[in-house]
């Protein structure tokens with residue numbers, strides 16, 4: 054494999070994400086209440102909202118870790134987790150859903166690295182397991198990605214031997230290894246000590262400028278202002294308002310947004 | 319301030335130590351002396367010495383007869399049978415246990431019910447009953463065949479009586495072992511963090527890969543100690559195959575004992591020592607297997623006994639040198 058193809062693997066084609074009228078219940082508790090959202094290729098969307106407003110649930114619906122009861126999600130026009138069946142939507146097989154997840158990177162609040170695998174294997178596992186790359190190529194790609202997040206010297210370490218910030222950067226490299234069209238971040242820095250937040254945010258900033266589509270749930274308002282193309286404010290499972298950070302963060306139109314911002318700022 | 323008197327201790331009240339704090343930096347910390355521990359150690363050592371002395375000198379044990387029997391071909395043949403039955407049953411039992419655990423954790427209510435019922439039934443019936451039941455069953459059906467249900471047989475066993483007895487023993491022990499192994503494996507799988515399942519699913523790893531490479535290796539950390547416990551029980555449980563006329567280690571000793579009634583005690587000691595050797599080997603293997611699967615679970619691996627000995631000696635030497643210097 055040449056350096057060019059590896060480069061191509063590392064930088065994926067940015068995807069469009071469409072969330073269409075999604076409703077989600079847990080029992081009788083309605084968590085998402087008709088969410089519509091379009092994220093254009095290369096756009097950085099930051100989702101804000103109070104605790105329990107459904108932010109994590111929305112991200113998990115996008116990669117179909119949760120099934121919506123009503124509505125659907127599509128990536129580059131391809132339905133996620135379901136297929137059209139006449140007038141209705143029918144659930145896909147688990148195998149097909151797993152394949153689709155290759156287009157969607159997910160970075161968890163608690164990193165969720167595989168503790169029994171080295172850092173290199175954590176990153177190289179998915180491309181090999183899904184049959185996208187042979188092992189030597191996957192490891193080469195993993196080395197490059199780890200270099201990109203500033204961890205070239207940690208390839209042989211195990212996750213628990215790393216700091217939280219380093220672990221989260223490995224998790225980002227792991228998400229990148231499948232060459233996803235979009236990466237979803239669920240509060241990527243809220244499990245970190247304050248002095249480690251910066252190193253993770255700077256990696257995300259790098260991704261943002263390189264043109265990957267990103268959807269980020271975060272409480273870092275300053276960071277949102279800096280990198281977001283669009284800020285989406287959610288409350289009670291509904292999008293209350295959205296727009297460029299200068300509008301939503303500086304001149305919010307809704308009472309609830311103002312209320313929330315006055316609490317977190 | 320409304321604090322009760324005595325609740326705060328100001329610096330001026332604190333007892334002044336005889337050394338000012340700046341001198342403390344250079345002080346060597348003396349290890350705490352524990353006289354109680356030394357006394358307990360001495361008492362235990364005396365008791366152990368008495369026990370060993372009795373074991374060696376008491377004519378009741380007939381150590382000369384013991385050495386006569388220890389490596390006799392009949393005993394070694396029995397040992398071989400024990401090892402074979404244990405090995406087959408341990409492997410089959412574990413495989414069965416994994417399948418049962420997966421069925422129990424599956425989304426299908428039928429599989430869950432079948433698995434639960436199996437474990438319930440096999441854990442309720444004594445192993446000896448299972449063995450004797452199978453033994454009579456095998457006498458009833460002279461040939462045992464494996465094949466498609468209600469369809470043609472793929473292969474069948476009806477060779478020598480020994481082979482059949484062996485099959486009965488292994489099947490009986492494996493059926494029993496699988497029921498216990500199922501719970502051990504299930505507990506291990508449940509001990510793996512939910513985040514691991516989610517991360518594997520989010521990466522789109524194929525289902526089989528998720529289980530084999532992500533979940534199961536982590537589950538093994540809690541499976542191994544429990545399964546080894548199970549395995550040691552199994553090694554000793556094989557002594558029951560004597561009742562289905564298979565001459566294992568215990569069975570051979572038992573048979574010899576009825577021929578040479580005077581040698582029963584040394585024969586039992588021969589059996590005891592062999593079982594001790596087997597469980598010791600298993601324990602040593604367990605240590606290294608556990609160490610292997612501990613990779614990544616702790617920041618650094620526990621030292622091997624050899625490494626411990628080496629650092630122990632180095633520490634001791636350093637300490638002696640230090641004491642000498644003072």
Ligand SMILES: Nc1ncnc2c1ncn2[C@@H]1O[C@H](COP(=O)(O)OP(=O)(O)OP(=O)(O)O)[C@@H](O)[C@H]1O
Pocket residue numbers: 079082084102103104105106107108109110111
């Ligand atoms: N598996 C579940 N079963 C039942 N209720 C759930 C489940 N997961 C989430 N919820 C509920 O759904 C609501 C939305 O949860 P979600 O995790 O999406 O909130 P969030 O906006 O991410 O909050 P936070 O900022 O605290 O992470 C909450 O009220 C939560 O209690």
Ligand SMILES: [Mg+2]
Pocket residue numbers: 108109110239240
């Ligand atoms: Mg959340």
